[in-house]
Amino acid sequence: xxxxxxxxxxxxxxxxxxxxxxxxxxxxxxxxxxxxxxxxxxxxxxxxxxxxxxxxxxxxxxxxxxxxxxxxxxxxxxxxxxxxxxxxxxxxxxxxxxxxxxxxxxxxxxxxxxxxxxxxxxxxxxxxxxxxxxxxxxxxxxxxxxxxxxxxxxxxxxxxxxxxxxxxxxxxxxxxxxxxxxxxxxxxxxxxxxxxxxxxxxxxxxxxxxxxxxxxxxxxxxxxxxxxxxxxxxxxxxxxxxxxxxxxxxxxxxxxxxxxxxxxxxxxxxxxxxxxxxxxxxxxxxxxxxxxxxxxxxxxxxxxxxxxxxxxxxxxxxxxxxxxxxxxxxxxxxxxxxxxxxxxxxxxxxxxxxxxxxxxxxxxxxxxxxxxxxxxxxxxxxxxxxxxxxxxxxxxxxxxxxxxxxxxxxxxxxxxxxxxxx
Amino acid sequence: xxxxxxxxxxxxxxxxxxxxxxxxxxxxxxxxxxxxxxxxxxxxxxxxxxxxxxxxxxxxxxxxxxxxxxxxxxxxxxxxxxxxxxxxxxxxxxxxxxxxxxxxxxxxxxxxxxxxxxxxxxxxxxxxxxxxxxxxxxxxxxxxxxxxxxxxxxxxxxxxxxxxxxxxxxxxxxxxxxxxxxxxxxxxxxxxxxxxxxxxxxxxxxxxxxxxxxxxxxxxxxxxxxxxxxxxxxxxxxxxxxxxxxxxxxxxxxxxxxxxxxxxxxxxxxxxxxxxxxxxxxxxxxxxxxxxxxxxxxxxxxxxxxxxxxxxxxxxxxxxxxxxxxxxxxxxxxxxxxxxxxxxxxxxxxxxxxxxxxxxxxxxxxxxxxxxxxxxxxxxxxxxxxxxxxxxxxxxxxxxxxxxxxxxxxxxxxxxxxxxxx
Numbered sequence: 001x002x003x004x005x006x007x008x009x010x011x012x013x014x015x016x017x018x019x020x021x022x023x024x025x026x027x028x029x030x031x032x033x034x035x036x037x038x039x040x041x042x043x044x045x046x047x048x049x050x051x052x053x054x055x056x057x058x059x060x061x062x063x064x065x066x067x068x069x070x071x072x073x074x075x076x077x078x079x080x081x082x083x084x085x086x087x088x089x090x091x092x093x094x095x096x097x098x099x100x101x102x103x104x105x106x107x108x109x110x111x112x113x114x115x116x117x118x119x120x121x122x123x124x125x126x127x128x129x130x131x132x133x134x135x136x137x138x139x140x141x142x143x144x145x146x147x148x149x150x151x152x153x154x155x156x157x158x159x160x161x162x163x164x165x166x167x168x169x170x171x172x173x174x175x176x177x178x179x180x181x182x183x184x185x186x187x188x189x190x191x192x193x194x195x196x197x198x199x200x201x202x203x204x205x206x207x208x209x210x211x212x213x214x215x216x217x218x219x220x221x222x223x224x225x226x227x228x229x230x231x232x233x234x235x236x237x238x239x240x241x242x243x244x245x246x247x248x249x250x251x252x253x254x255x256x257x258x259x260x261x262x263x264x265x266x267x268x269x270x271x272x273x274x275x276x277x278x279x280x281x282x283x284x285x286x287x288x289x290x291x292x293x294x295x296x297x298x299x300x301x302x303x304x305x306x307x308x309x310x311x312x313x314x315x316x317x318x319x320x321x322x323x324x325x326x327x328x329x330x331x332x333x334x335x336x337x338x339x340x341x342x343x344x345x346x347x348x349x350x351x352x353x354x355x356x357x358x359x360x361x362x363x364x365x366x367x368x369x370x371x372x373x374x375x376x377x378x379x380x381x382x383x384x385x386x387x388x389x390x391x392x393x394x395x396x397x398x399x400x401x402x403x404x405x406x407x408x409x410x411x412x413x414x415x416x417x418x419x420x421x422x
Numbered sequence: 423x424x425x426x427x428x429x430x431x432x433x434x435x436x437x438x439x440x441x442x443x444x445x446x447x448x449x450x451x452x453x454x455x456x457x458x459x460x461x462x463x464x465x466x467x468x469x470x471x472x473x474x475x476x477x478x479x480x481x482x483x484x485x486x487x488x489x490x491x492x493x494x495x496x497x498x499x500x501x502x503x504x505x506x507x508x509x510x511x512x513x514x515x516x517x518x519x520x521x522x523x524x525x526x527x528x529x530x531x532x533x534x535x536x537x538x539x540x541x542x543x544x545x546x547x548x549x550x551x552x553x554x555x556x557x558x559x560x561x562x563x564x565x566x567x568x569x570x571x572x573x574x575x576x577x578x579x580x581x582x583x584x585x586x587x588x589x590x591x592x593x594x595x596x597x598x599x600x601x602x603x604x605x606x607x608x609x610x611x612x613x614x615x616x617x618x619x620x621x622x623x624x625x626x627x628x629x630x631x632x633x634x635x636x637x638x639x640x641x642x643x644x645x646x647x648x649x650x651x652x653x654x655x656x657x658x659x660x661x662x663x664x665x666x667x668x669x670x671x672x673x674x675x676x677x678x679x680x681x682x683x684x685x686x687x688x689x690x691x692x693x694x695x696x697x698x699x700x701x702x703x704x705x706x707x708x709x710x711x712x713x714x715x716x717x718x719x720x721x722x723x724x725x726x727x728x729x730x731x732x733x734x735x736x737x738x739x740x741x742x743x744x745x746x747x748x749x750x751x752x753x754x755x756x757x758x759x760x761x762x763x764x765x766x767x768x769x770x771x772x773x774x775x776x777x778x779x780x781x782x783x784x785x786x787x788x789x790x791x792x793x794x795x796x797x798x799x800x801x802x803x804x805x806x807x808x809x810x811x812x813x814x815x816x817x818x819x820x821x822x823x824x825x826x827x828x829x830x831x832x833x834x835x836x837x838x839x840x841x842x843x844x
Contacts (some may be wrong), residue, residue, distance in 0.1 A: 008835060028568055028573075029597065031568055031570055031571055032567055032568030032569070032570065032595075033568055035566070035794070039743070044571070045571045047571070047705060048571030048721050049569050052432050080601075081570050081599075081601075081636060082597070082599050083599045083600050083601075083636060085636065085637055087635070087638075087659060087661075087662035087663055088635060088662075089601045090686075090687060091596055091597060091659045091686045091687065092597050092664050094686075094687060094690065095596055095597065095659065095686030095687055096596070096597075096688075097688060097689070098687050098688065098689030098690045099513065099685065099687070099688060099689030099693075099720050099770075100689065101727075101730075102693075103689075105690070139625055144456055145455070146453055146454030146455055147454070148452055148453055148454065148470050149438060149452075149453055149466070149467045149469070149470030149503075170499075173454075173500060173669050174517055174518070175451065175503070175514050175517065175518075176506070177504050177505045178504075178511045179503075179505075180504075213505060213509070213510060214507065215507055215666060216509075216638065216640070216664065216667050216670060217670055220484035220639070237509060237513045238508075240508075240513050240517070240664065240668065241509055241664045241667075242513050242638065242662065242663045242665065242668065244637060244638045244662075245638050245664065248637060248638060258450065260516075264512075264513045264516075264517030264518060264520070265512060265513065265516060265517055265520050266520065267516075267519070267520030267521030267522065267525075267573035267697065268520045268527070268691050268697065268698045268699050269690050269691060269697075269698065271521075271524075271696075271697050272693065272694040272696065272697045273809045274693075275689065275691075275693050275694045275697075275698070276690045276694070276697070276698070277690050277692065277693070290534070305523075306521075311616055331539070346519075349552050370732065397499075
């Protein structure tokens, strides 16, 4: 029995016969031609033939322009046609097709057979909580403010101030590459030292995600070097290297620390309504499939904006959705279908006054992630971290920030600076 | 003295102060903050600071909507900030920025220092001509028609028919992955055998680009296995793996055969006017920088359409443009700045009646590439190849296709089928 992976496209065309178009895709991206095949050959080719699963045409409502006509088309691609890796899947379902007019890849679903090639996140949301020993609240992460051109002592100082404020995770800036001022092994050493110092005051654990960079073929050894130096997390610019690189790093048993996926370059692909790949696929399904333990994406609140529905779709995919959907296939009972979940990290423009909103939108299994909202606090970076922790505590305990701030000066100062958005 | 790579963006905003925006990019994507730095620190940070090179604001003409207001902004990024690899460059210049509203990366220029890390195409246009011994005409390439689900004898037959028609290059379908029916080593063996058979009749050489697929970490060894099996060219889905993977494969001295870059997935990034990366950067500059010897891209003629200006911009970048531009930097005399050129292969929807147009648009240093235009010929695949060669000969000799066809039945039949576009 054949099994299939599913791809759903949104195709914009004022006049297309979408059912014909769907058949064209199903045939063209698999066996190439069908109706002119001899009958005898059809029997042997049938298992390689793509199938049209659904065609939902959306005609423009009265008053809407003809250009708003679109259809959502779902095609089933036989697993037998491609190898068990993301490049093969993407080239099959959206290689040539990506260049064929106004068409966007809006969803993917994976067969049990395909999923079996992907161990998924090694730690995931639960594993990250286990490492930190924090289960009862959203986590707090902060980002270095400025790092390019800075020397180790300045980096250490920044790290310490963030850690002392009570954050759970600190990540490198994604534009910090290997450089003579702060090479990875020295960065890890001084940051972990600063973390130890802060721990004496905060009594809490901390993960530092150091940026994994360099030539593709050296990334695995670079990651292992980081592990050997004591690194407890990695930051990785997945889209500039490719999903398969993340998949291989994540599946490597020697790289036994969480990997945090950065969305750098994602904006080249998800924002257009007509082209590219939807955010929930690009930063959701494919990141989790490839094994990202934590995934950063633009929040709907701040300076780098993504619509809230797209944000919640990413969260849904990372945290709860079963990535698996079978089409005409009976899943054997012993096949593991559930990948570990990935921790969602909505980012950019976050300040303490947004915490109630973030928790309302994302629930407790979210990482509140701030840069300027920590470093830009009028009372300093330590106070910046504390203000966030206070905002989280207040929200979890059901207090209004405004009230809680009356006895928490750091939070009060943050609110005075950035306001509250409820 | 610092050297810089340049990035040019097209930013759409109805109201932005674009000069302020440019400064924000130059500072934000390099040192992070500038005006609030102590003067003493500015001295040491100056060499890490991005510079605004140009801001060209295009106000809407009378009658144009406010949404058409845009600016082209060029920023110089100090090389000292990033390592000598494409992921580091792209994450720096278009990582976070890609997600910051309507903004498209429309150009890149590389410093001598950065370019020094890239040997460029190993063969390039000239090297491919040398391998084939053909200097006096455009080359002809054809693509397998249907391959998924086919067995070796069927593949061999298709290959032979294409080769016998006089094509210079044959490429695998990009959706042919490792599979039990036609594994790479067997594919190479039977295709080269078919090429030998055809050569007895055509007396010409032929390159067969076999599709390099599989896990990223195994690609180099897979390529070397292909070389050992006698492969004389590789096809590679660059964008599904990342430019750095192409760069490493191309720079590997043991992979001593041309690499043909396929544009699969490119449509997720170049077609939107507001988002993504322009085709001339994505399929032009970055492909050549990463070492592609031949580059396929959608032609402006056929079924998969790209505007002609974009096509000619890709051609210009691949064939003639110096990718180097220095900003405040004196290039040492011994630095090699010229990378080999990459052979342009405009593809999709090509039939013999388009050859005069292709040669007029692209000149002689182009590869005429056809799939359906070869296989769909009414007199068969061999005649399909011949019709193309006749169209090329006619055009080079200054004949009208219509006249030349009177004594060349294959061309006549092609014209009867697909017409002539002049």
